[in-house]
Amino acid sequence: MLTLHTADLLVAGPGRAPLPGGAVLVEGDRITRVGPYAALSADRPHARTRRWPGVLTPGLLVRGADVLLERTYYPDDPYEAAELGTGPISGEAELDALEMTEARWGNSARRATQKLLARGVVAVAGRLTVPAVRTAVVRSGLTLLPPAPCAGPPSLDPFAAADTAGQAFHGVLEPGAPARFAAFAVDGPDELLRLGATTCVATVIGGRLLHRRR
Known part of the structure; x- marks a missing residue:
């Protein structure tokens, strides 16, 4: 068509x-x-x-996918909102307290990929080591690219560290x-x-x- x-x-x-x-x-x-x-x-x-x-x-392209998808947890809203809130959770101590499993990382990554698609993202760059996370990215339709330099802290918004729109x-x-x-x-x-x-x-x-x- x-x-x-x-x-x-x-x-x-x-x-x-x-x-x-x-x-x-x-x-x-x-x-x-x-x-x-x-x-x-x-x-x-x-x-x-x-x-x-x-x-x-x-x-758009997002860099630092390993940080965003394997070192950040996205609570399941609304089911975890009362306990964890709705914002992303990062930090070694905070993630240790969640007792993350591969399955939980995969579910978190699926929620994150939906957030990326809702921001016009079509590709992510980074080295993903958790199989369930890699599967979530591939199934979402996003292209997974090798790690690339990041001008600032990794963000779901590719424009966050850009000087021009074209850089994203x-x-x-x-x-x-x-x-x-x-x-x-x-x-x-x-x-x-x-x-x-x-x-x-x-x-x-x-x-x-x-x-x-x-």
Whole structure:
């Protein structure tokens, strides 16, 4: 099936000129064309259209996955909220008190991957050693990459340590590239950097819509 994803502004990658009313045409798990929505829709009138508010960009990359997924516990809300609260738990003493098992780490990682997808993340970089955590990442659709330098403390928000929005992008939107991108309800890259990844309204990986803000 052909699908056109369009937004008020398309930012195809770092250093590329923003395209108002831009769109990407997706077939299967690949991008086949990139350009003005009006032109692409006229050429492919039978393609399904998904319209997103704000900015359409490449998906985001999070560094320090080992810290975020194997040294941070995400409580099961609401079942553990009364006992543990709802925020992430880290620190050697705090984790020791939880008596973590591999199964519990896997469940925590599944909750974390949902948080990442809800922030437009399509790939994570880090060395994961807990099998259940690696399985959670692979099954989520996220790409697991080797460790990469991190400009600041690892964060679920890839913009937290970035100087420009483009520093958080993973790949570019161009014909032949994997169909992995995100849409954010902001006016442009500067506002995206300022407001952060929680403005995400949609995340697409492999041509599949894996997150959509309700």
